[in-house]
Amino acid sequence: MPMYYLIMLIGFVVWLGGTALAGEPVAAGPRTITVALVGSGDFTSIQEAVDSAKKGDTVFLKPGAYPQDLTIHSKENIKLIGAGADKVTLLGHGQMVGVLHVGKWPYGATNIEIKGMTINEHGGHALGIFNGNGITLRDLHVKGMIFGQQVQDVRIEDCVIGGSETTGVQFADSQAVLVGNYIHDNDHGVNVAGKSEVRLERNIITRSLFEAVVVNDRAKAMLIGNTLVKNGGGAAFLGYSQSEAFGNVVGLNKVGFLVAQSSRAKTSFNALYNSEGNYMRAGSPNTPAPELKQDSDFVGDPRFVDAEHDDFRLRADSALLNVGQFPFLGALPPVQPSAANRQSK
Numbered sequence: 001m002p003m004y005y006l007i008m009l010i011g012f013v014v015w016l017g018g019t020a021l022a023g024e025p026v027a028a029g030p031r032t033i034t035v036a037l038v039g040s041g042d043f044t045s046i047q048e049a050v051d052s053a054k055k056g057d058t059v060f061l062k063p064g065a066y067p068q069d070l071t072i073h074s075k076e077n078i079k080l081i082g083a084g085a086d087k088v089t090l091l092g093h094g095q096m097v098g099v100l101h102v103g104k105w106p107y108g109a110t111n112i113e114i115k116g117m118t119i120n121e122h123g124g125h126a127l128g129i130f131n132g133n134g135i136t137l138r139d140l141h142v143k144g145m146i147f148g149q150q151v152q153d154v155r156i157e158d159c160v161i162g163g164s165e166t167t168g169v170q171f172a173d174s175q176a177v178l179v180g181n182y183i184h185d186n187d188h189g190v191n192v193a194g195k196s197e198v199r200l201e202r203n204i205i206t207r208s209l210f211e212a213v214v215v216n217d218r219a220k221a222m223l224i225g226n227t228l229v230k231n232g233g234g235a236a237f238l239g240y241s242q243s244e245a246f247g248n249v250v251g252l253n254k255v256g257f258l259v260a261q262s263s264r265a266k267t268s269f270n271a272l273y274n275s276e277g278n279y280m281r282a283g284s285p286n287t288p289a290p291e292l293k294q295d296s297d298f299v300g301d302p303r304f305v306d307a308e309h310d311d312f313r314l315r316a317d318s319a320l321l322n323v324g325q326f327p328f329l330g331a332l333p334p335v336q337p338s339a340a341n342r343q344s345k
Helices: 003-018 046-052 339-344
Strands: 032-035 058-061 064-066 070-072 076-082 088-090 100-102 110-119 125-130 133-142 145-149 152-157 160-162 167-172 175-179 182-184 188-193 197-201 204-206 211-215 220-224 227-229 233-237 242-246 249-251 255-259 264-268 271-273 277-281 304-306 311-314 321-323 326-328
Touching: 032 046, 046 058, 046 070, 046 076, 100 110, 125 133, 160 167, 167 182, 188 197, 204 211, 211 220, 211 227, 233 242, 233 249, 249 255, 255 264, 255 271, 271 277
Parallel strands: 032 058, 058 076, 064 088, 070 100, 076 110, 088 110, 100 125, 110 133, 125 145, 133 152, 133 160, 145 167, 152 175, 160 182, 167 188, 175 197, 182 204, 188 211, 197 220, 204 227, 211 233, 220 242, 227 249, 233 255, 242 264, 249 271, 255 277
Antiparallel strands: 304 311, 321 326
C-alpha cells in the first residue's frame, strides 16, 4: 500500500476511536451556573437557574439580597451555594409559606446540598423539606422554622437557626442528623414528632421559651454531647417516644429532663443544673422524679466561661472534663488554661 494511503487510513482509525462516532454527542461535565441581581451572572432569577440545572450542576449565588421564593423539586445531585451567609440573603417574595422549599408534593428531590446563605421566614416558616432524600444544609443562617416532613437522610450542620415564633427545627415522620448547630430564641428548639428518627450531636440550644428538645408521639431521638441551656426546659420525652441521652449539659433551665410515664428514655453521663427540678415526671402538674437520676450523672454548676453573655464553653477547672468516655460534656470543648497557669502548676 502506498505510504500516502497508509497515513490516511491510520488517521481515520484515530478519528473513529478517539472522537465521538457520527450522531453521538460528547457528554458535558458538571456546570457552575451563576446568579446575580445585577445581571453579571447567567441568570437573575434563582428559580430559573435551578430549573435549568442538571445532575451534578452547582448553582452559585453572588452577593445580594434576593426578593425571591424558591422551590427545588424533581432534581437530583445539585448544589445551591451562596457566597456566604453574611453576603447572600433570600428575602422571599411572599408568594408561599416559607421562602425556600426542597421537594413539593408529590415530587421530591434527592441529594441536594444548600450552603452559604441567610434564609428569611415568611408565614412563620423559612425552609421546608418535603418528600426528599439526601438533603444537606450547611453553613446557613435561618431566620425562622426549618420544617421537614417525610424526608430521609437529612443533615443539618453548622447552621444558626433562630427567631421562630414556634419551633426552630421540626420533623414529622423523617430521619435526620443535626450536628454543631446554634439554635436560639424560638418557642421550642427542636421538635421530633410522628415516627421520626433524629440524632442531635454537639448542638447548642438556648433561650427557647419552652423546651430545647421535645420528642413526642412514637419518635426516636438520640442526644449526644449537646448543651441545652437557658431555656424553659431542657429535654421533654413524651408520648410513646424512645430516646437516649448521653454526655449532655442541661443547665440554667427551669426543668432539666421531663419524662412521660409512657415514654422510654435511657440516660447517662449528663450534667444537670436547673432551677425548678433536674428530673421531672410529666403530668398535671409535673412532679419531681429523683429516681430518674443515674449514678453517672453530675448535678451542680457546670462552670461555664460566661453564661450571662452566652459563652457556654467549660472552664478548665470544670468537673465536666474527662467524664466516662467523654473528654468533656456538652457541645463545646473547654478553654485551655493560660501559659502562666500551666507553668505555675
